[in-house]
Amino acid sequence: MNKDTTIGIITLPGGATAPDGFVACGVECGVRDLGERDLGLLFSERGCASAAVFTRNVVQGAPLVVTRKVIEGGDVRAVVANSGIANAATGQRGLEDAREMQALTAEALGMGAVEVAVASTGVIGEHLPMERISSGIERAAADMSRDGGGFAEAILTTDTRVKEAAVRVEIGGKAVTVGGTAKGSGMIHPNMGTMLAFLTTDAAVEKGCLQRALSDATDRTFNRVTVDGDTSPSDMAILLANGAAGNEPLTAGSAKYPVFAEAVESVTRGLAKEIARDGEGATRLVEVVVDGAADEASAAALAKSVVGSNLVKAAVFGEDANWGRVLTAMGYSGVDFDPDGVELWFGPVKVFENGEPREHEEAEANATLAAGEVRITVRLGEEDVSAVAWGCDLTYEYVRINGSYRT
Amino acid sequence: MNKDTTIGIITLPGGATAPDGFVACGVECGVRDLGERDLGLLFSERGCASAAVFTRNVVQGAPLVVTRKVIEGGDVRAVVANSGIANAATGQRGLEDAREMQALTAEALGMGAVEVAVASTGVIGEHLPMERISSGIERAAADMSRDGGGFAEAILTTDTRVKEAAVRVEIGGKAVTVGGTAKGSGMIHPNMGTMLAFLTTDAAVEKGCLQRALSDATDRTFNRVTVDGDTSPSDMAILLANGAAGNEPLTAGSAKYPVFAEAVESVTRGLAKEIARDGEGATRLVEVVVDGAADEASAAALAKSVVGSNLVKAAVFGEDANWGRVLTAMGYSGVDFDPDGVELWFGPVKVFENGEPREHEEAEANATLAAGEVRITVRLGEEDVSAVAWGCDLTYEYVRINGSYRT
Numbered sequence A, B: 001m002n003k004d005t006t007i008g009i010i011t012l013p014g015g016a017t018a019p020d021g022f023v024a025c026g027v028e029c030g031v032r033d034l035g036e037r038d039l040g041l042l043f044s045e046r047g048c049a050s051a052a053v054f055t056r057n058v059v060q061g062a063p064l065v066v067t068r069k070v071i072e073g074g075d076v077r078a079v080v081a082n083s084g085i086a087n088a089a090t091g092q093r094g095l096e097d098a099r100e101m102q103a104l105t106a107e108a109l110g111m112g113a114v115e116v117a118v119a120s121t122g123v124i125g126e127h128l129p130m131e132r133i134s135s136g137i138e139r140a141a142a143d144m145s146r147d148g149g150g151f152a153e154a155i156l157t158t159d160t161r162v163k164e165a166a167v168r169v170e171i172g173g174k175a176v177t178v179g180g181t182a183k184g185s186g187m188i189h190p191n192m193g194t195m196l197a198f199l200t201t202d203a204a205v206e207k208g209c210l211q212r213a214l215s216d217a218t219d220r221t222f223n224r225v226t227v228d229g230d231t232s233p234s235d236m237a238i239l240l241a242n243g244a245a246g247n248e249p250l251t252a253g254s255a256k257y258p259v260f261a262e263a264v265e266s267v268t269r270g271l272a273k274e275i276a277r278d279g280e281g282a283t284r285l286v287e288v289v290v291d292g293a294a295d296e297a298s299a300a301a302l303a304k305s306v307v308g309s310n311l312v313k314a315a316v317f318g319e320d321a322n323w324g325r326v327l328t329a330m331g332y333s334g335v336d337f338d339p340d341g342v343e344l345w346f347g348p349v350k351v352f353e354n355g356e357p358r359e360h361e362e363a364e365a366n367a368t369l370a371a372g373e374v375r376i377t378v379r380l381g382e383e384d385v386s387a388v389a390w391g392c393d394l395t396y397e398y399v400r401i402n403g404s405y406r407t
Helices: A062-073 A091-107 A130-141 A205-218 A257-277 A296-308 A310-317 A324-333 A360-366 A396-403 B060-075 B091-109 B130-139 B206-220 B258-279 B295-306 B312-316 B323-331 B362-367 B396-403
Strands: A009-012 A022-027 A037-045 A049-054 A078-085 A116-124 A161-170 A174-183 A194-202 A236-241 A286-295 A343-346 A349-353 A374-379 A385-392 B009-012 B022-027 B038-042 B051-056 B077-086 B116-123 B163-169 B174-183 B196-201 B237-242 B284-292 B343-346 B347-351 B373-379 B385-392
Touching: A009 A257, A009 A360, A022 A130, A037 A130, A037 A194, A037 B038, A049 A310, A062 A091, A062 A116, A062 A205, A062 A236, A078 A091, A078 A130, A078 A194, A091 A116, A091 A130, A116 A194, A116 A236, A161 A324, A161 B051, A174 A257, A174 A396, A194 A257, A194 B385, A205 A236, A205 A257, A257 A286, A257 A385, A286 A296, A286 A310, A286 A343, A296 A310, A296 A324, A296 A374, A310 A324, A310 B396, A324 A343, A324 A349, A324 A374, A349 A360, A374 A385, A385 B347, A396 B312, B009 B258, B022 B130, B038 B091, B038 B130, B038 B295, B051 B060, B051 B206, B060 B091, B060 B116, B060 B237, B077 B130, B077 B196, B091 B116, B091 B130, B116 B237, B174 B258, B206 B258, B258 B284, B258 B385, B284 B295, B284 B312, B295 B312, B295 B323, B295 B373, B295 B385, B312 B323, B323 B343, B323 B347, B323 B373, B347 B362
Parallel strands: A078 A116, A194 A236, A286 A374, B077 B116, B196 B237, B284 B373
Antiparallel strands: A009 A161, A022 A037, A037 A078, A049 A236, A161 A174, A174 A194, A286 A385, A343 A349, A343 A374, B009 B163, B022 B038, B038 B077, B051 B237, B163 B174, B174 B196, B284 B385, B343 B347, B343 B373
């Protein structure tokens, strides 16, 4: 366990079932490839406040339509999710399938359909094999456990590993845990979330406050990740708060709200970085820091433009500290700035200032790209606002995966 | 020669020296790799009206600063261009180098520096070897010819072939020729032009009218090409009109202006398609047609979003008619539309309508991606406005080229 002494955040192992009162299970039901878990249930043993954010893609998968309705109309305490087929662009039958997943889960867990959120991820434009889904839901419901029981695996598609994060903070004398499990590897360019993220906490939190914490954290973390510039129609992040910690319910005005908000952001940041690191075909996590900006929106737009540039991504893969591509990507970000006031670093090596190249050992700058985590820093000469964005390199493997994903 | 009988446009061989009174030359001066032409001059034997469009990247190469000034202040009749080094992000020394290229060219061709446009393309952040450039200018000036003498080769970087187009129309009883030579392979996502394009005509055209013809053609052709989403700081398109055809000078109000405008657009369209076809690592030209839209801006934004999607591009490379990715790219284009009203085709094979998959032979749809030219058609159920965008597939070779371009 690491202790962040400035905010009192303790990092824990585990994910969405780390907070008290949450159980989960993942099973194999035959939607994805043989031998892989592809259906998962997550459940709170107590009633929850719930919040969600959804993709801003104009095209929205059927599960999003169903889930948005129940989150807007009340609160959910369970999630059913499958991988392999996204149930998007599937028309009326797709909607009926999503509603049936919801109803089957409610029945298996003994509650109302309005308490169940539905999520699907995978190929677009295919219908779900509902008999298999139904059998999977029954088996998962019978085997729910505190350790998550493979839930984190069941939501993966082209991901190469599970993504979990959890932290603990103290709120009003009570230990409060926030945890999360996410998936996402390709089609990642969140303009909301563009992945599935299931976040939980045993804190008691008022619904509006919960939504604000999730929306703010999403803006600063999931929305700062790009793998390939493609925003999926299927993705969402959900945060459930079941109050098992016994704290006085938090509102946005609570003195301890900032601690809770930072705990949520810490979990979503951890998941966001894992998603970037596990980008399709990626060999490196790329972190772009912009500071000295006039405002956060500009800093974020610049950082995302750099981390999203195919040319920058290919240069990282090739271990070529080609800073001209960084400057170019800033230049087409839509943000106005003075190029002569920009300073650029690859790792600790400064490569550009005062509008022209700064003398440096090229081999030294290139060497900063050889590690598993790469940092590119941009400083503007404006104010002192900063933002970070995360991505990965562009590799042959990305092309291979996406040239043959469906077949 | 092909004759387009509806508009009376005749296609000619050749490029920027196809119109009367233009000569050019390209020589090897040692900026690019050994054995490749890398410095070119283009010259009109008569005075010209001139127009230009420039990249909208906030970062602008030194040659653009110099060229913008002379085009805004008057008219140029010559162009000096080098490949290998972009002379961008090179500070005060870069500006001085660009001005020296201009002065040396003026001296060699016997005119004023204000009559010379300067362009450079290649690596960002390196200084030009001015002695070699100077020697190249002298040699090129001594060897100018009607057949272009290698000018089209001298402006290439990662391009695999020269790009030329020329057409002839009749205006006021005179045969008028419009020609052009372009380069562009990577860092192509014009939000202006994002490549070098040198266009010429022997028509007599008033300057404002010339600028309008160039700007309109650029919006509909160069600005509809994307290779990798990266907008370069170096690129520009220039159109010179020397009046050698002897027609009465055209203004925007002339009855024959639309014929001239269509001739210019026809040349820029030809060059734009060649640039897309020769995209870095590309094996296929991809043409996305959006029709049934409410307005041209929406149609163009949708078409560009689809043709620019890494996932769509990788799917084309993999010959996988993955229409879900097409619909997804439409969905994050920023254009609002009703997904249920969308129809999609790969070649002649309809794959989606009424909000769900349309039954079709998948192998048949995939087969449309095997040819050198791929067409994806989108129909919205709104009005009858259409737009076309061009791009290419995403291949291993793109990653190889850009992982090792500089070294």
